[in-house]
Amino acid sequence: DAGVIQSPRHEVTEMGQEVTLRCKPISGHNSLFWYRQTMMRGLELLIYFNNNVPIDDSGMPEDRFSAKMPNASFSTLKIQPSEPRDSAVYFCASSSHGSNQPQHFGDGTRLSIL
Amino acid sequence: AQSVTQPDIHITVSEGASLELRCNYSYGATPYLFWYVQSPGQGLQLLLKYFSGDTLVQGIKGFEAEFKRSQSSFNLRKPSVHWSDAAEYFCAVGPLTGGGNKLTFGTGTQLKVEL
Numbered sequence: 492d493a494g495v496i497q498s499p500r501h502e503v504t505e506m507g508q509e510v511t512l513r514c515k516p517i518s519g520h521n522s523l524f525w526y527r528q529t530m531m532r533g534l535e536l537l538i539y540f541n542n543n544v545p546i547d548d549s550g551m552p553e554d555r556f557s558a559k560m561p562n563a564s565f566s567t568l569k570i571q572p573s574e575p576r577d578s579a580v581y582f583c584a585s586s587s588h589g590s591n592q593p594q595h596f597g598d599g600t601r602l603s604i605l
Numbered sequence: 606a607q608s609v610t611q612p613d614i615h616i617t618v619s620e621g622a623s624l625e626l627r628c629n630y631s632y633g634a635t636p637y638l639f640w641y642v643q644s645p646g647q648g649l650q651l652l653l654k655y656f657s658g659d660t661l662v663q664g665i666k667g668f669e670a671e672f673k674r675s676q677s678s679f680n681l682r683k684p685s686v687h688w689s690d691a692a693e694y695f696c697a698v699g700p701l702t703g704g705g706n707k708l709t710f711g712t713g714t715q716l717k718v719e720l
Contacts, residue, residue, distance in 0.1 A: 495648070522706055533712045534695065547707060582648055590699050591637050591656045592706050596648030 493517070495597035497583050503603045509571040512600045515564055516585030524594060525558055525568050526582040534582075540566065541588060573604045607632045609698050611711035619719045620688050626681040626714050628670075628696030637699025638679040639708065640670055644692045652694075655679065666690070691718045 496515040504510060516523050524539040538548040543560045551558070555574070560566040570577055580601050584594040608631045618624055630636055637656050641649040653664025660672040670681045679696060693715050697708040 524707075534710045536707065539707060584648075586706050588706065590706050591654075593639055593651045593654055594649075594706070594708060596641075596650070598646070598648045 495583055495585050495595055497581075497597035497600050499600060500598065501601045501603075503605065504573060505605050506574055507572045508604075509569065510573045510577075510602060510604075512568040512581050512583075512602070514566045514568070514583030514597060516566070516583070517595055518564070519587070520585035520595070521563065521588045522586045522592070522594075523560060523566050524584040524586075525566070526584065527579045528582060528599070529579045537568070575604045578602055578604045607636070607698050607700070607709050609696050609709050609711040611694075611696055611714050613714045614712070615715045615717065617717040617719060618686050621685050624681075624683045624686045624690070624716070626694050626696075626716070628679045628681065628711060629677050630679065630696075630698045631677065632698055635674075638670075638672060639697040639699070640664065640668070640679075640681050641695045641697060641710075642666075642692050643695065643713075649695060652681070686716075686718055688718045688720055691716055 498513045521542050525537040528534045537550045538558045540560045558568045580599045582599045584596045586592040586594045610629045639654045640652040642652050643649045652668050653662050655662045655672045663669050668683050672679050693713045695713045696711040700707045
């Protein structure tokens, strides 16, 4: 079975540019999560969706970050404009709905903002 | 609010030795508990989970964990470590009722295996 698929795997861009990260969750999963991982702050939940609806975006750092889930099989995380401090590994995870359902992670996008 | 503490940032063990990684949680009720492993350049992979019932749970790759309510702990163990177990390990606790399946993760323990 295909797992969570993220693209691109690596992204290097200059500050001020728009960055779009993509995620395809596991088919049949109806919860989707975006995380950011850095050495300094560890793993942080940015936002999560249930049935394509954003439920909790309290982790989104600021208005430069936005996330969408137009359908059950696709989500994007956009940063505009990007800044060097946004450099991190961004993970997408999905799960079936329910408090006891584990999250399945993609391999992440390593983002470097120069 | 729930929280997870992994008191050991780094642990080094010799190959073949036993391993125990500590995890303590703060939670208002019986939690859902998870252990994940992250190898370099990869995402987090589920090792095992606890919801209810038998407090000793078995996972993949020979790992097990024991839920101890009295100690608010969910420590991960392996009787004999292999060099390929070198990775970062995360403990996570499940949400309050109505919180969906949002998890709170610990800060991770980096495991180094000496040959």
